[in-house]
Amino acid sequence: MKHWQQRSGKHEWTFARLQVFWLVVFLLFVILILRLGWIQLGVGEKYHQLAMENNFKQIPILAPRGKIFDRNGKLLVSNQSIFTAIYLEPDSSKEEKLKTAKALSKALRLPLAEVLEAMDVGLDEKGNRIPRRQPPYFPKKIKDRLTEKEVVILSENPEQFPGVNIFSEPLREYRKDTFAVQTIGYVRPFAGAKASLKKYRQAASKPEAGGYLDWEQVGMDGLEYSYQDQLRGKHGYRLVRVNATGKLVEVLKEVKPRPGNDLILSLDEKMQFGAEEFIENHLRSLRNTRGKDYAPYAKNAYAVAMEVKTGRIRAMVSYPDYDPNIWNGKVTAADYRNLSYVMRNGTIREAPYDARSADQPEQEYLKHPLSVLPLGSTFKPLTVLIGLNKGMISPHTVWSDPAAYYYAPGTPPVRNAGGHDYGALTPEKAIQKSANTFMAWTFTNWYRNEKQKSLRELEQITHAFGLGVSTGINLVGEQDGSEDYKVIAKRNSGLGAMALASFGQAQRYTALQLAQYTATLANNGVRVRPQLVERIVDPATGKAKEIQPEVLNRVPIKREYFDIVRRGMIQVTGPGGTASHLFDHLPFQVAAKTGTSEQDIPGRGRVENSVFIAFAPADDPEIAVAVVVPEGGYGAVAAGPIAEYLISAYYEQFMKQR
């Protein structure tokens, strides 16, 4: 067998074979160049993108939320700077990532499961693959508020913590001395907020619209929520280059964040604070002083002081309150149970009795009224006003008090408090003495004349005063109260419903609604929007946007009828009035109305809530206040002094200097 090619000449096939050899080499290189061209020119763009994702990470710099000041620029809410561990996932094996997680768990004293969840590398503690929540190249926050020791551990042993970088970021800081807590609201990380609030759920479903970061603090309640879009700044970012171990190599670009806008509130620091303190002491004294004013369950109070002409709220107290800094950390279920008794703003919505100290709070709070309760006799000025306007009574009406007024056969009569007989009652005197009989007489007559129409008209007029409708305040969760007389009219009798409504026992309103109603009485029927924010200031430019007072509606009732009601309310604080002991020291007259509303609590019987409204100075009103003390007893006793305090404080802070 021939193994080798035979030679005829000396070299001829060697040359040929070398030529074939050269051809093969040439073809191999053509293949290489074509392949290189395809990778670099054909699909280079794709690899370029991959290289970018590999190497460049955009690390957001959280913008501090806007600060919140009182009307004089006193700082109420600010931000502190904290250290945060951010994880930039390196391209390493799952064993290495698990190792990092274990090292972090040890260094930060966090459970391994928690660390792995924060790292979001798609692994559980046993190293099994689980789905990721976010793309790998997103920065992940592992822990914030690192202690100095933790910062040292993490930064001194970088090889133990591949991918872990430390940045500083802002954290909301509230005053420890609890200032208007529920009004200002609180913040939580977006990750939790998007599960509970619609606004954030929508923002999360359209990331390009909101650009919210999971660990960014967002407003959950109060002004923090209502002014979220103003308070929220614009995040900056650092474009950094990282290496294969996820460590920052250099910062290529830094875009500074823009802090959110500052809010200048209408609240007055001294007045708000003073009121909070006064309420605390006052309630304690009511609970502890045995005697005729003893009110052992007076644990809650809701008070609003609102300027009559501008609608600016100078104090808004929902007592008790709490330290909202608690929301910056982990809130346990037990924490949350406790918070549920104090976190709601009882001046705009239902807040429960403070049952925290009871053995079984969940059962205890059911035995007590909520913050939204019948306004009682404080409704009477409106009853008189409607009576005058509808012609049921006239400014010159003199009605002889029967002491027990039978509005229908076979029903129990309407009596005055304490069974008093007030003799000849004029509209003013009926207000001064708070005569139930006069009110029932007026409204039942109205019902007899107009039947169902009177019910509809009552609803209309109360709404025009801000009762039973939104006051228009820019706070989340405001409730309208409830117009129980409509239900009573439907189920029982329209006449009875009107009788109860005439002295405020068939309708429940919030303290803010009462304040707006009082201001509207003082304003001769001009209802203005309550405002908590006076100015919105861009801290970068100093540009301010003033919030202007806004008239919501005007009630078409004659001025002289308002004057009659005002005179009646002035007499309340005068000699013989139900609040004659209050406001003596002030250099002006105060128009007021006391209220003691009764509620039947199943299993407990009847409780008396203390309600009080007032405006001052009576002849040229500037400030209107409304105070509700559930289970406070008589209106002039529990709620009255709080109203007195608020008007005095307003005088001190706003009127005296002029």
Added chain:
Amino acid sequence: MKKSRLIWQIDVLLLMALFILATISIVSISSATHTGDQSYVEKQVWWYILGFLLMFAVLLFDYKILSQGRFLYLIYGFGILLLLLVWIPGLGVKVNGAQQWIRIGSFQFQPSELIKLILILLFAKLLSERETGKGRNSPVLGIMLALFALPFFIILSQPDLGTALVLVGILCSMLWVGGLDRKWFAWGLLFVSVAVGGIFLLYVTNHPFLHVIMEEHQISRIQTFLDPASDPTGAGYQLTQAKIAIGSGMLAGKGFHQGTQAQGNWIPEPHNDFIFAVFAEEFGFIGGSFLLSVYLVFFCRMILIASRADRRFGTYITAGVTGMLIFQVFQNIGMTLGLVPVTGLPLPFVSYGGSSLITQLMAVGLVLNVGMRTENDLLFHS
């Protein structure tokens, strides 16, 4: 011819190509180690100086004396001995899972590099003696296969598949130029095609017989080659990152020391097996194709030298060296480009390397020696 005039016969183009490769090597190693151990650049310069000195030393004697006597067999025996020394504890060093280095003091080298050269010389001697002189009727093919098989299986067992395949490259290119009948190549090609095709078919159908003839890690290597994403942390990861580096270089590259993949340490073994990725990322398609062209010129000159040699011994040496280098270049670049499976072979003249660079430069020295000592264009005359 006087020795002083011999130097003017040296192949200048080949030498120039070599200098360009050396420059590219220094530049690429600088990029590869910019964020790491920067001493590699200086060390590579020294390796090149040493390599060039040895290369010129090789030029000093006439290559033809190497075919004399039994000298080459002696060297061959020595080379095999060194290959076996690798297994002696204390001398042998394991690198990347393969037992292929010998360490004496602080000096490390790969005996498998040396055996390549020895085989080339030995094959060239046998092939040239086949048609002239004493080897005329000896069973040359059998002897060659036997001489080949011994180091081939030793190296394969280290295990170093890459280097073992280089030996196959040397054997094939030399047998081809040496005039082995075409039918052998036809059969060989057929056999390789059937084997590769068969394994591929078994792999695709996931036939149980595959697991009989191959080990698990070998199967996973096929998988990594066909689908690098299936193993994003191991060899597939390296390959993926290298490809990202090359691809993102696009037309003009990212610039010297600006390669994000290289500078971010994303490329594995950046100064060694994957150095082409570093270069192609920073200098783009322009740089990458320039490098390939330089290689092409380099090999073109080598083949010309082979064709002009006045002794078949010289022709065969040159063919062997060319085969060896081409195989390594294609294997290395093809690997980074995802054309062939990953085997750990450095890129000749460009990768950082001690003994392999030295061996390659000495091999080029042999080729230059052949070219320099060619009397006339004997292939076409006499």
